[in-house]
Amino acid sequence: MVELFFSPVCPFCPQARKLLESYQAQNPWFQYKEVNTYTEEGIKRGMSLGVMAVPSIAVDGRVKIAGWPFTVEDLEKALE
16 A cells, blocks of 8 residues: 655645656556545554655555655655
């Protein structure tokens, strides 16, 4: 499972979301879940994985990318 950790006040999170949406459009098999770190559930999930920055991407319960900027190539490497 791929999770995008984001904050509604983060200026970079919309760019991260657009990158993931674009990647998903080109790779229909790719699915991800958004986790809002401004919710109680999002805070708990982020803390359980040690998320320290947004945007962050976790793959199968491990943070693979933390902070912006990152590229499609970074995403593909994280998915390996």
